[in-house]
Amino acid sequence: MGKHIKIIVESSINKKEEKKNCQECQTPCRSACKTSMTVGNLVCEVKKPLGKWTW
Amino acid sequence: MFNSLGSLYQLDEEGTKAVESLLKGKKDFRISQEVYREIEEVLSSYGNFDIQSYGDLTLKSLCLNVSHSCNMSCDYCFTSHNFISDKALMDLETVYKAIDFLIYASKDTKNIEIDFFGGEPLLNLEIIREASIYGKKKAIESGKNLRITLTTNGVLLTEKVLDLLDELDISIVLSIDGGEKIHNKHRHLIGGEDSFKYILPNALELARRREYGGYYIRGTYTAETIKFSETFKELVDLGFRYISLEPVVTNDKSLSIKKEHIPILREEYRKIAEECLKGDIKFFHFELPLEEGACIPRLARGCGAGVEYMAITPTGEIYPCHQFVGHKQFKMGNIYEGNLSEELRDRFRILNMIDSKPACRDCWARYLCGGGCLANNFNINSDIMEPYEVGCEIQKLRIEYALWLRAKRMEVKV
Numbered sequence: 001m002g003k004h005i006k007i008i009v010e011s012s013i014n015k016k017e018e019k020k021n022c023q024e025c026q027t028p029c030r031s032a033c034k035t036s037m038t039v040g041n042l043v044c045e046v047k048k049p050l051g052k053w054t055w
Numbered sequence: 056m057f058n059s060l061g062s063l064y065q066l067d068e069e070g071t072k073a074v075e076s077l078l079k080g081k082k083d084f085r086i087s088q089e090v091y092r093e094i095e096e097v098l099s100s101y102g103n104f105d106i107q108s109y110g111d112l113t114l115k116s117l118c119l120n121v122s123h124s125c126n127m128s129c130d131y132c133f134t135s136h137n138f139i140s141d142k143a144l145m146d147l148e149t150v151y152k153a154i155d156f157l158i159y160a161s162k163d164t165k166n167i168e169i170d171f172f173g174g175e176p177l178l179n180l181e182i183i184r185e186a187s188i189y190g191k192k193k194a195i196e197s198g199k200n201l202r203i204t205l206t207t208n209g210v211l212l213t214e215k216v217l218d219l220l221d222e223l224d225i226s227i228v229l230s231i232d233g234g235e236k237i238h239n240k241h242r243h244l245i246g247g248e249d250s251f252k253y254i255l256p257n258a259l260e261l262a263r264r265r266e267y268g269g270y271y272i273r274g275t276y277t278a279e280t281i282k283f284s285e286t287f288k289e290l291v292d293l294g295f296r297y298i299s300l301e302p303v304v305t306n307d308k309s310l311s312i313k314k315e316h317i318p319i320l321r322e323e324y325r326k327i328a329e330e331c332l333k334g335d336i337k338f339f340h341f342e343l344p345l346e347e348g349a350c351i352p353r354l355a356r357g358c359g360a361g362v363e364y365m366a367i368t369p370t371g372e373i374y375p376c377h378q379f380v381g382h383k384q385f386k387m388g389n390i391y392e393g394n395l396s397e398e399l400r401d402r403f404r405i406l407n408m409i410d411s412k413p414a415c416r417d418c419w420a421r422y423l424c425g426g427g428c429l430a431n432n433f434n435i436n437s438d439i440m441e442p443y444e445v446g447c448e449i450q451k452l453r454i455e456y457a458l459w460l461r462a463k464r465m466e467v468k469v
Contacts, residue, residue, distance in 0.1 A: 002070075002093035002096070002097070003067070003089075003093065004066065004067050004069050004070035004073070004089075004090045004093050004094075005064055005065070005066050005067075005070045005093050005094055005097055006064065006065045006066075007062060007063075007064055007097070008063045008064065008065050008462065008465050009062060009063040009345055009346065009461055009462070009465065010062050010345075010346065011058075011062040011345045011346065011348060020350045020352070021350060021352035021353065022350075023112065023113065023115065023164050023353075023363070024164065024165055024166045025166075025349050025353060026116075026166075026168065026202075027115060027116035027168060027358065027359045027363050027364045028357075028358050028359070028425060029116075029118075029170075029358055029360075029364065029376070031358075031376065031377065031378050031428055031430060031431075032275070032301035032302060032303075032304055032428070032431075033133060033206070033301075033377075033378070034170070034172075034204075034206050034228055034273070035228055035271050035273045035299040035301065035339050036299075036301055036340075036428065037339075038340075038423060038424050038425050038450065038454075039349055039353060039354045039356075039357070039422070039423065039424065039425035040343045040348065040354075040422075040423030040424065040425070040454060040457075041339070041340075041342060041343060041344070042344070042348060042349035042353065042354075043344045043347050043348065043349075044344075044347055044348060044349050044350065045166055047347045048344070048347045050202070052202070052224040052269075053202075053224070053226045053268050053269040054168070054202050054204045054226035054269075055226065055268060055269070055271060055297070055339075055342075
């Protein structure tokens with residue numbers, strides 16, 4: 001940890017090893033007539049399986 | 056400080072000055088080299104992304120438009136122009152074919168999804184029941200995991216219907232625009248009667264049963280209801296914990312969100328973020344998982360429309376997504392004919408890559424946004440390549456306050 005810059009939340013995608021593409025996460029529909037999910041809302045199913053609900 | 060990949064950093068005074076100098080393109084000799092070394096160390100921890108080679112993408116999500124009829128007639132509904140000559144309910148044969156198509160086309164992908172949409176899908180409840188049972192059975196036989204979602208206006212969401220949806224583990228998106236006055240402004244039953252009094256009891260029962268998730272209340276805000284943080288508070292006060300408020304997408308000038316609304320929206324999203332900080336309320340767009348988020352190849356492409364996600368109409372037509380339904384130039388095929396336009400699929404495959412859109416290439420929000428809604432681009436600009444600018448600005452505000460909220464929650468924990 002640096003003296004002048006501290007990481008308080010490290011996004012998993014910062015890490016060099018996080019480059020998989022298993023396609024098991026949800027489809028992030030951006031349409032506002034549902035509820036507009038973005039890729040940023042996606043949970044990685046490998047790291048945290050969603051269970052029975054979509055959210 | 057946050058970066059476009061969703062990490063948050065805390066800088067001391069010297070660190071802040073160093074970053075500011077780097078943003079101006081020049082190191083400040085008054086700041087010690089040690090500070091710059093620390094910043095460089097963080098920046099060098101990023102790997103190079105090879106986002107072009109993510110292999111063949113499979114279909115994994117189908118939107119089943121089980122009903123092109125609706126028991127409501129909302130002023131801003133995007134479907135009203137497209138479906139007028141095509142009112143129909145999906146039949147059992149079509150639903151079986153659609154699910155077989157999903158199982159087949161999803162190849163080795165384990166997690167697959169169907170979403171019941173319309174019109175109002177609950178007008179075709181028996182098909183929802185049959186499709187869910189059939190889909191789950193087929194998924195188990197194929198070693199897959201099927202999740203199901205339903206988007207409804209809530210009028211027909213009685214206790215008996217909820218019993219069924221609970222039994223089938225169907226996640227629910229229920230549309231309510233706010234308290235009674237705001238909701239009734241644009242959301243009417245066929246014939247014009249106000250709908251709030253019919254929907255609220257059903258929505259409250261849904262929230263009572265699903266205290267720990269499995270539903271979202273979604274509302275639409277317009278230029279007329281631009282101070283939508285008040286709407287958010289109304290929904291919280293009614294007892295809802297999972298809330299999503301969406302900007303209307305329309306060419307109706309009296310309702311559409313315009314550039315001049317952005318400063319107001321900034322304030323509204325800030326107020327909602329502050330409300331979320333006070334309690335355990337989930338505002339959908341502020342729920343960025345960050346540490347448990349998707350991988351870079353996934354973040355570097357968009358919604359998957361036309362490739363990973365498609366919509367099926369009651370007559371079996373295939374479209375890239377539910378918003379393109381009825382626009383014949385985007386019809387990809389028909390499940391009865393067994394054809395799928397590879398030309399359109401390839402076009403959408405490219406459009407889904409974030410680098411395909413010049414406007415996205417230099418945007419800081421790109422890996423948390425995915426490049427916006429192609430259908431919105433088409434509806435507003437008549438060009439799927441040209442981003443809906445106001446939508447981009449709103450998306451950036453949401454991400455900014457999602458990160459702000461996360462940082463604040465970390466402070467509260469400490």
